[in-house]
Amino acid sequence: MSISECTDKPLDLSPVAAMVADRAPFSEGDVIDALQDMQTRYGYLPRAAMDEMARLSGVPVARLYGVATFYSQFHLQPHGRHAVRVCRGTACHVRGAAGILSAISRHLGIEDGDTTPDMQFSIESVACLGTCFLAPVMLVDDQYYGNLTSDKAVATLKRIQARDGAPNAAAQPAAQKGSAPCPP
Numbered sequence: 597m598s599i600s601e602c603t604d605k606p607l608d609l610s611p612v613a614a615m616v617a618d619r620a621p622f623s624e625g626d627v628i629d630a631l632q633d634m635q636t637r638y639g640y641l642p643r644a645a646m647d648e649m650a651r652l653s654g655v656p657v658a659r660l661y662g663v664a665t666f667y668s669q670f671h672l673q674p675h676g677r678h679a680v681r682v683c684r685g686t687a688c689h690v691r692g693a694a695g696i697l698s699a700i701s702r703h704l705g706i707e708d709g710d711t712t713p714d715m716q717f718s719i720e721s722v723a724c725l726g727t728c729f730l731a732p733v734m735l736v737d738d739q740y741y742g743n744l745t746s747d748k749a750v751a752t753l754k755r756i757q758a759r760d761g762a763p764n765a766a767a768q769p770a771a772q773k774g775s776a777p778c779p780p
């Protein structure tokens with residue numbers, strides 16, 4: 597479910613007009629920059645905002661989605677405050693990445709690709725983080741954690757939760773893939 601489908605908090609599309617107007621005359625060369633603004637504003641690229649940008653800019657919505665899906669920096673679904681990327685590449689796999697991913701999933705109460713109901717954490721398994729010498733490794737936001745075990749990975753998440761003062765997401769019902777509460 598995208599925020600545009602959320603019934604108790606409709607999406608405010610007014611910022612999209614400014615994203616387009618600030619780049620007038622808007623061209624396809626402005627798409628990446630404008631989508632970065634949109635993601636900063638909403639936390640992801642909501643469908644309704646993509647439609648609005650296409651309408652106001654004249655750039656076909658298919659072109660906007662083409663750019664959004666080409667670059668991994670863009671998210672079409674709501675993401676948590678903290679992005680937990682667990683490497684499942686070969687070097688990490690042979691050192692127990694699957695068990696680490698399972699432990700993280702159990703702790704947060706969500707599956708790979710999902711976001712916790714409180715919007716604090718998203719889990720994403722990736723092919724290689726480029727730090728194979730640290731295997732097994734995960735990346736939380738911009739911080740690498742290497743030579744992991746399941747216990748170390750969970751302890752890392754607990755430290756972040758304690759630092760944030762966030763409730764343990766594991767105590768909450770798991771989010772379904774592609775569903776999320778209305779972001780604030």
Ligand code: FES
Binds near residue numbers: 684688727728733
């Ligand atoms: S295989 Fe995990 S960082 Fe490269």
